[in-house]
Amino acid sequence: xxxxxxxxxxxxxxxxxxxxxxxxxxxxxxxxxxxxxxxxxxxxxxxxxxxxxxxxxxxxxxxxxxxxxxxxxxxxxxxxxxxxxxxxxxxxxxxxxxxxxxxxxxxxxxxxxxxx
Amino acid sequence: xxxxxxxxxxxxxxxxxxxxxxxxxxxxxxxxxxxxxxxxxxxxxxxxxxxxxxxxxxxxxxxxxxxxxxxxxxxxxxxxxxxxxxxxxxxxxxxxxxxxxxxxxxxxxxxxxx
Numbered sequence: 103x104x105x106x107x108x109x110x111x112x113x114x115x116x117x118x119x120x121x122x123x124x125x126x127x128x129x130x131x132x133x134x135x136x137x138x139x140x141x142x143x144x145x146x147x148x149x150x151x152x153x154x155x156x157x158x159x160x161x162x163x164x165x166x167x168x169x170x171x172x173x174x175x176x177x178x179x180x181x182x183x184x185x186x187x188x189x190x191x192x193x194x195x196x197x198x199x200x201x202x203x204x205x206x207x208x209x210x211x212x213x214x215x216x217x218x
Numbered sequence: 219x220x221x222x223x224x225x226x227x228x229x230x231x232x233x234x235x236x237x238x239x240x241x242x243x244x245x246x247x248x249x250x251x252x253x254x255x256x257x258x259x260x261x262x263x264x265x266x267x268x269x270x271x272x273x274x275x276x277x278x279x280x281x282x283x284x285x286x287x288x289x290x291x292x293x294x295x296x297x298x299x300x301x302x303x304x305x306x307x308x309x310x311x312x313x314x315x316x317x318x319x320x321x322x323x324x325x326x327x328x329x330x331x332x
Contacts, residue, residue, distance in 0.1 A: 108261070136319050145308065145324045146262075195261050197320075207252075207320060209261040 104130050104200035108210025115186055115217055123181045123213045125196030131176035132198035136207075137169075140193040149194075152179040186217040220245040220311050224323035232331045237296040239326050241283075241309030244290065251292040252310040252320065253283055262308065268292060270314060279303070304330045 105128040115121050125135055133154045138146040150160045150171050158171035168190075170182040179198075183190050194213045200206040225240040243249055250269045254262040266277025273285040283294045292309060309323040 106261075111259075143325075143327075145322045148319055148321075151319055193259070197262075206264070206267075209254075209263070211261040212259065214259060 104198070104206065104208040106132075106196060106198050106208045106210040108196050108213055110213060111211060112214045113216070115215070117187055117217055118185055120182055120184045121186055121215060123183075123194055123196075123215075125179045125181070125198070125210050127177045127198050127200075127208075130198075130200050132179070132200075133176060134199050135173060135179040136197040137171060137179075137181050138195045138197065140195060140212075142193075146195060149181075154179075183215065186215070188217045191215055191217045220247075220249065220313065220321050222309050222311050222321060222323035224307075224309050224326050226326055227324065228327045228329065230329040230331060231299045233301055234298050237281075237294070237299045237303065237328065239294040239307050239309075239328065241292045241294065241323060242290050243292060243309075243311045245311055245313065248314045249311045250314050251283075251285060252312075253277065253281070253292075253294045254308045254310060256306045256308065256325075265294070265307075299328075299330045301330050301332065304328055 107126045109124045135152040137149045140146050149164045150158045152158045152171045152173040154173045160166045173179040196210040197207050221244045223242045252267045253265040265281050266275045268285045276282045281296045307326045310320040312320045
């Protein structure tokens, strides 16, 4: 089945630094990937939709300059949290459609970001 | 527009008892519906999905769900709970036939008591 690899699984960074999270589709090409943020004991909040070769579409209230998304290839999308602050600490999860016209969504294993 | 409501943020059942997790949806177009399970500090694993075929959908680990259009519901059930079923469960909806993203419910934490 379709597999999405997300790395790193955990990261601790200092306030003011930037952190990059990678999301790779291992055995399929993902023209569209999604980035979610999950607060403790809360649901997933869609941050942005990442489209290969074009600019990401951000949801209302998500700062595009803070959460930089790059989808340069059909198998890799990255989320960079720039100038991280403690309030950016969260669980970030990526997801990809396993077929362009399909109804399947495969999720990465998530990244626990802690900003100290 | 679409939304999902999961009734009950916490559900506790005894091992061997019936599991029932409730999900109601709202969608302006025919929906696709999904149930995902999440274990601590992990991503989401698909349990089952409804994509306009059979209304009773069977998934992994003995779970099933029934799409009821008249009730706009897609409740998740399992006849006999196992300790390993303890996790967070999310219901999600997406418009059928499009590339739009999933909209998740708020989740239900299932606790299985010995």
